[in-house]
Amino acid sequence: MATALVAGLTHRGEPSDSRGPHTRQGARGGVDLLTRVTDYTARFGPGTGYRPPTRTERRTAASGLKLLLDGRPQQAEERLSSIDLSLGTVTDSATGRRYAEITDRTEAGPAPRGWGRVYVETGRPARWSVQIPHPVADRNTERLGVGVLRGGHGGVLVIAGAHRKAGRGDAADVAHRRDTVFDAFCDELAERRLPGLQLHGFADDSAPGRDVIASTGRGLVGRADGRLLADRLRERGFDVCRAWVRSCPLEGRTNVQGGKAAAEHVPFLHVEFANALRTDDRRTARAVDAMGRLTAAWERGRTA
Known part of the structure; x- marks a missing residue:
């Protein structure tokens, strides 16, 4: 498996022209990434269970991702395997x-840990991340995340592995906890100075008349990126509340991944989408297209 990954990743994540076969199950043309992700998240619910990782497990997960992004997949596989995470490759049949x-080996067992998944495009350096902290609980945000990943190059998709109300108390609410594997992965990305786009969903009556709430969370460095995204969303017919301009609900000021990005002076956007947008395929496609304009700027190695 590591050999197949080497074909697409080189030292420090630089692009490679070689193209090895995919190593996961699926048709010869690959697997549909959206179906793969939604089949995974379809199992999530408030009662599906969650086990908080230890500090050592969080650090090991982050170091495994670091090794992968550094172009050292064999070492990454060994490191991740030590905590029962698997590393493989998939070919998306929709895009090729x-x-x-990165997956959790306990996913199919009777007591899944709920530690999540990561997808990293091979053959080119990572440039940005899209983060989904509340799949299923924030309906269809996982679909938005796959759309953003597919729409650009150099993306890293991080998906939480449980419903936000799984486990005890708020243990699985990864957007507000520092002691999760999701946060460990996102920390590694922030420390690599990769800008992040974190996607959430809100009930339509939480912000009547608004389609999107865009915020830079605790930081200021992402304001130019926020303006670019808000402008592109507005051009596509969406009403956007810009938290750097006026008071908006659900601004994400307590979001811990946003706090880390602010400390690292890395652009981070906390973006909330109305339910009516997330449940309409055409509106969703327009929103994904708008986000693609932002990730295109990030792909060029610059912020807006």
Whole structure:
């Protein structure tokens, strides 16, 4: 498996022209990435269970991702395997692109830990991340995340592995906890100075008349990126509340991944989408297209 990954990743994540076969199950043309992700998240619910990782497990998960992004997949596989995470590759049948995939071996067992997944496009350096902290609980945000990953190059998709109300108390609410594997992965990305786009969903009556709430969370460095995204969303017919301009609900000021990005002076956007947008395929496609304009700027190695 590591050999197949080497074909698409080189030292420090630099692009490679070689194209090895995918190593996960699926048709010869690959697997549909959206179906793969939604089949995974379809199992999530408030009662599906969650086990908080230890500090050592969080650090090991982050170091495994670091090794992968550094172009050292064999070492990454060994490191991740030590805490029962698997590293493989999938070929997305919709785009033909190959992605390294980090999964939890306990997913199919009677007591899944709920630690999540990561997808990294192979064959080019990572430039940005899209983060989904509340799949299923924030309906269809996982679909938005796959759309953003597919719409650009150099993306890393991080998906939480449980419903936000799984486990005890708020243990699985990864957007507000520092002691999760999701946060450990996102910390590694922030420390690599990769800008992040974190997607959430809100009930339509939480912000009547608004389609999107865009915020830079605790930081200021992402304001130019926020303006670019808000402008592109507005051009596509969406009403956007810009938290850097006026008071908006659900601004994400307590979001811990946003706090880390602010400390690292890395652009981070906390973006909330109305339910009516997330449940309408055409509106969703327009929103994904708008976000693609932002990730295109990030792909060029610059912020807006």
